[in-house]
Amino acid sequence: TMFVNKHSRTFIFKRLPRNYRQFTSSSTEDYDLVVIGGGSGGLACAKAASQLQKKVAVLDFVTPSTQGTTWGLGGTCVNVGCIPKKLMHHASLLGDAIRDSKAYGWNVPDEVQSDWTTLSTAVQNHVKSLNWGHRVQLRDKNVEYINGLGSFKDPHTVRVKESNGTERLLKTRNAVIAVGVRPYVPSQIPGAVEYGATSDDLFWLKKTPGKTLLIGASYIALECGGFLNGLGFDTSIMVRSRPLKQFDQQMAELVAESMESKGTRFLRKCVPVSIEKDSRGRLVVKYEDLTNRQTKEEVFDTVMFATGRHAVTNNLNLEALGIEVDQTTQKVFGGHSDDHERTSVANIYAIGDILHNRPELTPVAIKAGQLLADRLFGGSQVQMDYNMIPTTVFTPLEYGVVGISEEKAVSCHGEENIEVYHAFYTPLEFAVPRRDASHCYIKAICFGDRILGLHLIGPNAGEVIQGFAVALRCGATWSGLSGSVGIHPTTAEEVVKLHITKRSGADPTVTGC
The missing domain is CATH 3.30.390.30 (FAD/NAD-linked reductase, C-terminal dimerisation domain)
Incomplete structure (x- = not known):
């Protein structure tokens, strides 16, 4: 392919990827790649494919949480995960630093307080700037962004219901499922869906969370519980079995003990029974202590569930294509010998949190997405290596x-x-x-x-x-x-x-x- 250098007027010949394809009106497909999901993995894959001169579209649509919270482009990490979590974790640590500073000679008040409105507004404004940044990046890299809900009509056709209610069909050679996961709220517990918040809501709360109960013992429960306690809120974590059960148990117990020593209360061997709202608008939680089978009751301002996450694959019509998913988590089975991210349908791939038995980590999704684009369009054969993946739990x-x-x-x-x-x-x-x-x-x-x-x-x-x-x-x-x-x-x-x-x-x- 010949390009003209506008400065020297010389002709430059550039070797394009061996499977480069220019679009013409006679193309049988509209796109080389359609990515369903605008989170970290989907965006990374789409941008990498576009840089290899492919025609790419990204679909992104956020279904409101059970409490009606929604957000912009960028997925869980940007909007309701890593980024706001780390900022609030840092805010909590700043409180510790201010208190420590007295010993180092700084003249600060004996009691310092955090203002939730100031903090949450600052965090939300930063997140919105990232939303905008992602849209600009897609435009600059010639990736078509569609704010719409995608599903498969067949392996080469994606049906899109756009935010304005219109529908369109996208013909594509390849498709990537990158819809991510969302918090699971146990609907069998009366009042859980009606009154229970999740991490999807916490960072966008318009009012102070007040006295908070976190149900679950995952890293999400402990991270959120840790920074809420550090910000000065009365915080309890209800644990059915043991904290951080997917991690080394000696380390997990040390983390929990350190949080308890700083004031976070752990309700161990307890499970919620019901949630009701009283006349003052506060939440009355009944729970069972499994050690003695006693039912107890306590009042909270906010109840947050961190009881697992399920993939957002229900509405993709995967069963019609024969793509298998785990019946509990709705995660997609991948891991074929020739490609770790390929599903049972040859031209459809899955990356990120929705892959069965893979780490739910942003950098993993990004790396997998980039490598997949290189294999599809850049002649690479490099597979994602899921071994020796580092991570950190951002507890205090x-x-x-x-x-x-x-x-x-x-x-x-x-x-x-x-x-x-x-x-x-x-x-x-x-x-x-x-x-x-x-x-x-x-x-x-x-x-x-x-x-x-x-x-x-x-x-x-x-x-x-x-x-x-x-x-x-x-x-x-x-x-x-x-x-x-x-x-x-x-x-x-x-x-x-x-x-x-x-x-x-x-x-x-x-x-x-």
Whole structure:
């Protein structure tokens, strides 16, 4: 293909991807790719495909939550997930920093208070700026954005019901399902759907949440509970079984204990029975204590369910195409040997949170979407690698992890064949204000010289784990890790200083330099 350099008037020949196709009026399909879902994964895939000179459309439509909340382009992460969550987590940490500052000589009031309206408005304004930014990016990259609800008529035809009520059909060579997941509210509990909020609502509340009950023990429940308590709200978390049950259980319990020590109440072994609204507009929650089978009652201003998330695939007409979904979570089965994201229909793919048995993480969806576009249109054969995916739970003391849990390591290799190096440590910043550091903990799980998992609880755990995750992905070993020199004084250096094993029974508490 020949291009003209407008500055030098010279002719430039540029090699385009081998499967590049220019559209003409005789094309049998309108699009090379239609992406259903405008979240992180769908947008990444669409933009990458468009950069490879393909004609791409993105469909995005937000069905209101049970409480009527809706939002703009960008999906869960931008609007009701990672971004607003991290900002409110940071707001909570700022309160701790202000209180600590007295010990460092700053003249601040004994009591500081957060204003929900100011905080929520600032967070919402930032989210709206990101919504607009995504629309601008799609326009700049020549991706057609359609604010409409998509479903399949057949493998090559997507039916779109646009926001203005009109319908149209899009013919496409390939389609990507990237509709994401939404919170599940148990409808069998009287009053749950009518009065129960979810994380879809929390960040867009127009009034202060007040005394709040969070039902569930997932990372969403603990993150939201942590920052609400840090912002000064009376906060309780109702746990049916155990906190963070998908994570390493020693680490999970330390996270929960650290939250309890800061004032978050855990109602353990309890389940909700019903929710009613009283004459003052407050929510009366009846719940059962499973340890003694007693029914109890308490009044809250806000009740938030964090009891799992289900894929938004019900209205896509997947059953007519023969695409299998999990009957409970409605997630799509993928994972074919030739392509990890391909469904049972050859030209239809699924990425992000809706893929069965894959991590519900924004960076995973983005990377999978980009790699898929490269395979479809750029001649690549690189598959998404779902191993050694790092993540962080943004509780007041953050919990960062890459690799597997100790329980999983024991199950796979036997307790006698693994070595766990661990340490309790005190971040230097905690020393002057005499903050409780009893839950700051690190452990590395090893099988021979191979590091199977690295876990850290402490301030800025996400920032620390990111670097180690890259190292582990590049083949870092225990001998390489323990032989490294730390940066003093930092939290991260405590990882490379690990030397005490659980098997030894020695005290793992770090003292001095």
